[in-house]
Amino acid sequence: MASRGVVIFLLAAIPILCLELRRGIPHLGIRDLILLCGQIFLLLAVLTLIISVTTSWLKSFKRSQVCLKGEEEEENEKRRKLVRKQQQEIQSEKTNLVLENASLASFETSNREAAKRRKLPNSGTRVTAPVECPPQKKVLDLPEEPPETADEVVTVALRCPSGRFLRRRFFKSCQSQVLLDWMMKIGYHTSLYALSTSFPRRPLDMKGSWTLEDIGITVDTVLNVEEKEQSN
The missing domain is CATH 1.20.58 (Methane Monooxygenase Hydroxylase; Chain G, domain 1)
Structure with missing residues (x-):
């Protein structure tokens, strides 16, 4: 100056x-x-x-x-977060509705089978027809978390879009699908979110029968929960 x-x-x-x-x-x-x-x-x-x-x-x-x-x-x-929240609520409502319909269908099938058994006449030889069970919605049941001192154990941390970190231990022999089940259980639906590695940053490649060790998770790892690109 x-x-x-x-x-x-x-x-x-x-x-x-x-x-x-x-x-x-x-x-x-x-x-x-x-x-x-x-x-x-x-x-x-x-x-x-x-x-x-x-x-x-x-x-x-x-x-x-x-x-x-x-x-x-x-x-x-703010507008983007509101749209994402509405989409998650819609997905949760659809999931709850499917579970309710599956439970109702199972209850009705059980009642019909019981009524048929009461109406069948007594005979010397009774042939029981196989009962077809209605398709059930997959229940997200994660395996029990192993102790820290166990062998062949890795710790996986999820970095959520909100900024929080969630950590859990798994056996290396667990199927890779358990990571998606864990992500859905904490509130991030697979139709809207996906998992990716941190360094280098790439989508996590998972197959149905692959284990955590098969997809490269052999040491403690941090994975990112990222939004999928929505098609127009």
Whole structure:
């Protein structure tokens, strides 16, 4: 700031000094020097005022643009979280409805089979027809967590989109599907979320019969729970 003021002072003084020198140096007296200095300081004050006003206006304009941009990004993030929450609620309602329908179908089938058995006549040889069970919704039942001192055990940590970390121990021989079951059990449905490795960052490749050891989880590992890209 000080060097800028000196430069402005010199730039303002040069034109006035040139004009006075053209009039003649011998004619410069004390009064003329005082007037000359007053003109220079007046011009310097005007230039400083113009620069300060312009600078403050530019800063306030940039600050307002940054605030508007930050508010817009925050609003978009809130809207995206709300849509994601609504999608999760819809998936949970669908899952509950399927479970209720499966339970109702199982109850009705049991009642029909009991009624048929009561109506069958007694005979010497009774042939029991095989009972077909209705398809049941898979129940997410995670294996019991092994102790820390057990052999062939790895600790897997999930980094959730909310920022929290969840840790659990598994045997290396467990099927890789147990990771997806664990993710669904904590509230992240596989239709909306997927698992990926941290370093390097890539989707976790899992097959039905592969174990944790088969997919490369042989030491303590951190996995990311990431949103799937929604198709239009």
